[in-house]
Amino acid sequence: MADSAPRRTVLAAALAAVAGTAVASTAPAAVAGDRTGHRHAPEPALVDNRFWVSWIDWWSGAREGTRLVVDTRPGLVIGAPAGVTDYPDPHTGTTSTWEYATWTSPVHTSSVPATEVIASWNAATPPGTWIQIELRGTYTDATTTPWYVMGRWASGDGDIRRTSVDDQSDGRSSVWTDTFAVDDPASGLRLASYQLRLTLHRTPGTRLTPTVRRLGAMASDIPDRFTVPASTPGPARELAVPRYSQNTHVGQYPEYDNGGEAWCSPTSSQMIVEFWGRRPRPEDLAWVNPDFADPQVCHAARFTYDHQYEGCGNWPFNAAYAATYPDMNAVVTRLRSLTDLETLIRAGIPAITSQSFRKEELTGAGYGTSGHLMTVIGFTETGDVIANDPASPSNEAVRRVYARREWENIWLRTKRYNASGAVVSGTGGVCYLYFPERPTPAQRKALAAVGIRR
Known part of the structure; x- marks a missing residue:
């Protein structure tokens, strides 16, 4: 389930050591308001x-x-x-x-x-x-x-x-x-x-x-924050994104970090690549053991693998992999809020998000992680997050619904307490966006709204 736990943990420890533990909670970029109707003053661009x-x-x-x-x-x-x-x-x-x-x-x-x-x-x-x-x-x-x-x-x-x-x-x-x-x-x-x-x-x-x-x-320049204000839910929509579990690959290809929990990033990348109608050719997969299910996930792991980091969680390498498919674009960015994610989903663009949390901080996940990638595919009528979570026991179990308030906090915060009580870092809204060379007008507008312009 960890996208890059060893390296992200090192970065977290380094930043926490500099910042210390007395970090004030501050608001994220501008949001429309919270469930009580209170509105928050706009912040400078982050x-x-x-x-x-x-x-x-x-x-x-x-x-x-x-x-x-x-x-x-x-x-x-x-x-x-x-x-x-x-x-x-x-x-x-x-x-x-x-x-x-x-x-x-x-x-x-x-x-x-x-x-x-x-x-x-x-x-x-x-x-x-x-x-x-x-x-x-x-x-x-x-x-x-x-x-x-x-x-x-x-x-x-x-x-x-x-x-x-x-x-x-x-x-x-x-x-x-x-x-x-x-x-x-x-x-x-x-x-x-x-x-x-x-x-x-x-x-x-x-x-x-x-x-x-x-x-x-x-x-x-994301301000230090342990929590973020609640955002107001927008319209519901769910995208039909293929579902793949990283955990069905435990022990496969030790030379590419041994499958399982180390493969959340390439597994998420492959889900969205296939959502856009692209996938490896049969000849591209000829090297994969024919006894392994979903060989395209093995393929994604091999071709996102960073030989220095010794893992598949290098963010730009995942985006670059997605863009090797015909007429695909891919970027690594940060989003400001769940409102940004809703804008993308409404236009038909799923996103891959990076977050870290203790087991008790995300109801229904059943695990804690120092770094994990999920594919956000939609929102329910009440605004909860629908995610294809690759840290699931099977492809059928990948679709999850996570509480909006919990999910937005673990994704958008930059500081958190780990299981030992130490202050470590959060990703502050990091995500991968993959989209076709010729997006629809609505998709182009949505991408521009989150800062991705052609």
Whole structure:
């Protein structure tokens, strides 16, 4: 059931140690009101999304060896390589030579001076190619970070091993697997702006190339809060999302973190990929043991696996996996409230949410977790959350209904008490959104309402 318990636990402990235990509860971003009819004053924006996706976006960056592909979905490819580099893969022990080309974004000044930034991307990397994503930022005191590696990624695993990079810090900020974080938010230091640098690699002497269709990041400054105000329920709707249990895979593929509780993220990703009518081809699944049910879940685990983190819970790697399917987009972001989730569900867009809780904090779950992904597929007439919870004993048991008040609190809070009474972190509304290249007008409007614009 844990999406990334070891790594998220490390991040939680680090942030809690900085913040201490005396953290005041504060409200989330603006909500309409609570069940008593009281209204809450709007708050400043807490999340900033910036994604480069259009022809103008790609043209605005600095290119060294990359060129634009102009079609129904613009992107970047290798034109004339900028140079050659060696990459010693720490997970294979081999060093290979690659041609490369780069694209560097313009400086983006975030509308939210940020304590955290999470990058995400959509790309195709045929065999013989891979990409690297880096971030460099400027703090609010005008000093700069180094270039941080946010991921070395390929859709396959035959050339390099897909990986995050540990031990990146300048003493003021650090990268925790997939998340840039200011080390001491209480100091007032924030990241004011950032650039992303994309490096495309290919086998020398070939015409192979990755194609990158989307690159961007979510920057946020979510206030410390143990609780959030109750939101007002909206219209009921339930989406017909396929149901898969992670627990039917216990013990499968130890090399990809052994199935079971470690596979909530890829299991959730596969549910939504198939909701949109995409799925692996039979030949893609030929490597899976034919005795295993739902081989597509095994496939998702293998191709979201982060070889440094040694797990399948890397948030951007899951989004990148979903976007390998035809005409799919995927981003990692934060939402402000259940009202945002209701906006998406009403438009026909399910979401994958990340949360952590003790067993007694979520009635009917039957477990506690330091980090878990669920697929939100709807809301009942009374506003309760309908989730496909992969931490279920069978596919048939995956659909759950969770109490609205409990669920929104465990998802949106940034601080919580664990079973030992220690203060640890919550995700503050993190979610994955997967959607087609050509969303309906209603879906496009809903995505814009939660900060995802084309």
